[in-house]
Amino acid sequence: MSAKVLIVGGGILGSMHAFHAVQSGHTVVQLEREADARGASVRNFGLVWVSGRATGADLELSLRARELWERVAESVPGTGFRPNGSLTVVTDPAELAVLEQVCARSDAGLRGFELLDAEGVREHNPAVRGDVLAGMLCRQDAAVEPRLVPRAIRAELEKSGRYEFHAGVEIAAVDDVPSGVLLRDSTGKTWSADQAIVCTGAWHNGVAAPWLRDVETVPVRRVRLHMMQTESLGETLTTSVADADSLRYYPGFDVPALSVMPAQEPSARQWGMQLLMVQRNNGGLTIGDTHMYDEPFGFDVEERPYELLARKAERVLGHRIPRIERRWTGVYSQLAPGVGDSVSGAVGQGIYYHREVVPDVRLVTGPGGRGMTHSPAIAEQTFKAAGLL
Structure with missing residues (x-):
């Protein structure tokens, strides 16, 4: 009807x-x-992010959404949908233990997880040339062009x-x-x-x-974030990339080894920070982000989070990031x-x-x-x- x-x-x-x-x-x-x-x-x-979703209803909904995104992209190619997957990279044995436990869970296959050593990370994403111990590939993750x-x-x-x-x-x-x-x-x-x-x-x-x-x-609260975008990287970042701080943030990585990970850097903890990088269709990198929960949020954009995020990105890439073209903050609504x-x-x-x-x-x-x-x-x-x- x-x-x-x-x-x-x-x-x-x-x-x-x-x-x-x-x-x-x-x-x-x-x-x-x-x-x-x-x-x-x-x-x-613009992440279609299956990897970090909590086991149960959250994961089921994200897998259904991932399937539907494929259908949307068929009708609307202008969304820029691409099944590029993601790499979560770690630099410490305690962080690696988290990835090992995550990849050993029964739902690892549904998420398309694969544990890679440092050589495997670079083979899968040659743009990641920093000091990386290992990484976890998630084949189900994808990206679109949010703008x-x-x-x-x-x-x-x-x-x-x-x-x-x-x-x-x-x-x-x-x-x-x-x-x-x-x-x-x-x-x-x-x-x-x-x-x-x-x-x-x-x-x-x-x-x-x-x-x-x-x-x-x-029932809902507002969350503020900081993000930025660079000029073209000059090469292809074949996957989206996350660092070990994302293991602290996403519920899908809540395994026993998480409790013995090294403490987060105080400045990163202050800003609720994790590193995520996605390459846009023009070659630039979107880099973020932070999480601020206490309102009222400031009207100005603070520089310190961007400096920290840039350093994190450079450690993963193994070189300076391209010139930053734009910075912004955003506020989203989250179930309390x-x-x-x-x-x-x-x-x-x-x-x-x-x-x-x-x-x-x-x-x-x-x-x-x-x-x-x-x-x-x-x-x-x-x-x-x-x-x-």
């Missing part, structure tokens, strides 16, 4: 919901309060004749109507549909504010620890926040750093929950 679906938000979650809706035969109107997506959806690595994805999806959907995108529209309220939904924007204009999906990301104010505060504990599914009526398996806030209106937010990875599978789950499949 075809329906008219109103989607609020032009980021990756909103765009993937729009894609799934049109692919399922529905008519879609998508609204974005900015001129274009400007939040965490375009300020990230291009929302526009590429919109351009493809416009060909269907069942899709409209409206920029500069901020929804302010939901009106009570006998059937369907009626949303009112900040100018007073109304937008009607059979169902609405609200994906406003880290914008916890506006129309989402009362829904996020009508429960005992606010210990909340999420404990809220009455919420779904999302403790991975993201999804609740039918009023009849036929669903709020979907809080995937955190998983947003790019999980977005197609989250959209699929939304449409199943809404009875639109």
Whole structure:
């Protein structure tokens, strides 16, 4: 049965919901309060990251998303999807012990893990010429071009004749109507549909504010990160690359050996830092990142994290990184620890926040750093929950 679906938000979650809706035969109107997506959806690595996902529902969702990303890329090659895999490199025997235990788990095959010695790392990714003891290849990891994805999806959907995108529209309220939904924007204009999906990301104010505060504990928090991009590397970084600090951050690496890893450098611990590097389709490197949880976040960009990240990247590559072209911070919405599914009526398996806030209106937010990875599978789950499949 075809329906008219109103989607609020032009980021990756909103765009993937729009894609799934049109692919399922529905008519879609998508609204974005900015001129274009400007939040965490375009300020990230573009990683489709299976390797670090927690065993269980998180891993299952990421594997489904990885499969769906392949299908999206077939329809929308402009996403820049590439199954390049990843290498997590280590320099210390205690770090290597973590990789050995991770690769010995029963789900290692599902993730496409393979343990490599230093020579194997360089054979698989010749651009990694630093002092590396070993590395773990994850064949399931992939990458997309985050700055291009929302526009590429919109351009493809416009060909269907069942899709409209409206920029500069901020929804302010939901009106009570006998059937369907009626949303009112900040100018007073109304937008009607059979169902609405609200994906406003880290914008916890506006129309989402009362829904996020009508429960005992606010279910989501905001996280700030630092990232940068360089000029062309001049050679191919054949995989995405992570350092040993990512083992501390991602739940998929929670094995007994993790507790005896060397302590993180104080400065890296202060900034919640891990090294991730992804090569863009223009040859430049996206390098990050940090994690800051205590609001209010500063309005300025601090230089120290970038210096630390540059040094980390140079140790892995074995030489100076190219000139930095741009730096930025971003803020994403993350499911608050210990909340999420404990809220009455919420779904999302403790991975993201999804609740039918009023009849036929669903709020979907809080995937955190998983947003790019999980977005197609989250959209699929939304449409199943809404009875639109």
